Amino acid sequence: MNSQFGKCYNQGFKYFTRVIWCVVSGLLFWRTYEHYRTGLEYVYLHEILGTWLCLARGSAAVLNLNCAVVLLPMCHTLVWLLNRVVRRVTVNTRWLKMETKSFHIFIGYVILLTTGVHVAAHVVNINSFCENFHEEFLEVNPFSYKPKIYSIVFGTVTGVTGILMTLILLMIFLTSLKVVRRRCFNTFWYSHRIFVVFYLLFVFHGFRGPLRKQINVDKHIPGCHRNRIDETMVIITSNTTDNSSIYISNETCSEMPTFVPIGCHTWLWVGIPVLIYICDVVCRIFRRRHSAEISDVRHICDDIIEVSFYNSDLKPRPGQYVFVNCNQISTIEWHPFSVVQVPTICNNNIFKLWIKSSGDWTDQFVEKTKGTKSGSCCEDPMQRYPTVQIDGPYSSSMENILKYKFALCIAGGVGITPFLSHILYLAEDRGKNKKIKLKCLHLIFAGRNEDILQSSFETIQKSCEKVNGRVDIDVKLFYTGKLTKNKNAVTSAKIQNGRPQLGQIFKNMSAKTTFANKRCTVGVFACGPVAMCTDVARYCNTYSTLHTRYAFHKESF
Structure with missing residues (x-):
């Protein structure tokens, strides 16, 4: 048993995408940070705000990227099209359904963390604007006079939209917690619809903001003598508190510095993803x-x-x-x-x-x-x-059952539904579909309701008679509820009392595949309570070896 091999096989793609995304976001942050730290057009602004300017702009770039991509995993039509394309190439499409939702949640956490950095940086920047008013060049300040904190927070588009976006983001996050989502699903569902307002505010957040850059550095190198037109050697420090960036220029100053707002480029980031999401919504409305x-x-x-x-x-x-x-x-x-x-x-x-x-x-x-x-x-x-x-x-990862030679299906409660659809399909197909690779299907169904067990057993029994041995279907039913007077269902030869022993089931499966093939991949499909799916995933990782690999799939919406 090699749990590390199983984790790499089943969860390797998940962690790989997370690491790659963190690296991309980190490189974007570093590039933007360095741009604002060393750029000549930001020297005078840097004198007021210091390193916090770089932190605010670096986190803003990461927010632009993640807020643009967070919509794409929720484009159901896009994921469905990708699934159809990938399914023609390989059976390993489980990540398309399993990872889109988790990747959406992961990006949500990145947005929340980056928002914390961005807000903290701007809290310091607002105080710096009030304390370090630039007397020499008034245009670099957000106001022509020394402002109060409330003037910047409530007197600018950036301040008002920033407060509203932070509140909306906190509302979406808190209602997305598992505890709230399970007990008050409607609250979670309706709060997520506010993302439309969030994106409208997000696009206009940087409109005529308080940050200003110099646009005539070719005629006025920051730090040169403003009253002399001759050529002058100057040493320029970009940060009054941190002398890490020093510029040495030998240029002619021909005019006073000119400043303009940095501008808002958010629409360039979110424009295409929002358009894709809108097209996806239109397709869904049409359907x-x-x-x-x-x-x-x-x-x-x-x-x-x-x-x-x-x-x-x-x-x-x-x-x-x-x-x-x-x-x-x-x-x-x-x-x-x-x-x-x-x-x-x-x-x-x-x-x-x-x-x-x-x-x-x-x-x-x-x-x-x-x-x-x-x-x-x-x-x-x-x-x-x-x-x-x-x-x-x-599309769902449950579609891949027919593409495996060996399939182990584990269901809990109403989670039996995707497996019943395959068994009923095999019964009605009668060998017409030549693309079906399935030769052996093991179904483990546990439930605490006798009626659903009995109904499922009757359906499966009738379907197995029509399959006529084309697929070896082995069904084991487990009753996990309290014993009642209706002992016919509970004491049936096919229905056992208690929970299934997953460890023994995986051992038997490994022994069977070892006898039948030199090397194979068993498709493991779980649909049911979260605790059950977690246990199945753990056993898949534990019992996966180079000889027998257990590819884990689960139903997830």
């Missing part, structure tokens, strides 16, 4: 124009329903997911659900979703389906199924 008709609703248990839809335009593949919207509940909320059954000719282009009552939106949706009927057979609008819109399908 959401088509509504899907609910043809049937089946209650699997008290809090889980199976919803059947008919939409001839929707062609999801096994493992993909869609976003669902119900105008009768909310016009702007879209929630992701894995497809349980993909539409085919055999099932009359019907696709199915399992929806679990686990929040405000899902609670209301489940409630609205009780005692209702399909619109085609019910004249009373109050008794019809709610109208829904579907956005998708979108």
Whole structure:
């Protein structure tokens, strides 16, 4: 067992991208820092602000870069297109779904950290503007008179927009914490929509700011004698407190220095990414124009329903997911659900979703389906199924199951849905798709609800009969809830009590692959509670060797 090898194999790309991004951001900070430290046009401004000017501008450049890129991982259509392209080349596309979300979160932390540096630097700069008023050249100051702190903070576009952006960023960060996101998802969702206001403020933040640069250094070298027109040798220090940058010039001063605001170039950074995001939103709006008709609703248990839809335009593949919207509940909320059954000719282009009552939106949706009927057979609008819109399908790492020769699928609760879609697809495909490489599928399903276990077992059992041995499907079901009087489901030959022993399962899998092949890669797919997925990832790292590599995938929205 080599956990380090497994970590490098499964998480190497994640840490590699993080390191590369930190290096890029660090180089950008250093380049901007040096530009403002050594640039002749900033010498007089540097005399007022010192090193804090360089810190503020360096962090501003890093903020421009990260605020531009943070939108791209959330462009679902872009990620879907990239997934389709990469899937034609290699099976290793799990990072496209798993890493886009985590990379978005990582950049968010970089933005938060850099904002702290930027705000701290400007707090010192504001005080320096008030204390170190440049009496010799008034134009380099933000005001023609010695200002007060509140004049700079509340009397400039930069100060007002900076305060508002900081407050918005703190609101987005605090509502994005896992504790808040799980308990108050709507608060998290709505607060993230304020990013539109943040970007509007971000673009105008540097407009006519207090920082000014000299534009005539060719005719007035900073530090030369202003009253003499002859050639003069001067020594120029760019920082009155830190004599690290010294310029020696032998030039003629022909005029007084001229200063202009540094200017705002944020739009150059965020322009293209924002345009891409807007195009992505437009594509999603266009795809959401088509509504899907609910043809049937089946209650699997008290809090889980199976919803059947008919939409001839929707062609999801096994493992993909869609976003669902119900105008009768909310016009702007879209929630992701894995497809349980993909539409085919055999099932009359019907696709199915399992929806679990686990929040405000899902609670209301489940409630609205009780005692209702399909619109085609019910004249009373109050008794019809709610109208829904579907956005998708979108790619997921669960799509790769059919591309592995060996697949180990581990599900918890309603997380069985992407695996059911593959088993149902294999049953209806009947060997027509020659691109399927899957030869052996091991499914481990643990749940504390007897009804969902029994329903899943019946579906899998019927599908396995249609597969006819083309794929070796081994299913193990585990009941993790309290024992009840309904012992038929719990004591079934296929349903065991207690939690699955993942360590033993991986040992058996390793032994099987060792006997069958000299070297192979096992696709491990986990969908369920966070704790379960974390344990599966740890076992993948622990049991991965040069002979048997466990490629970890998990369902993530």
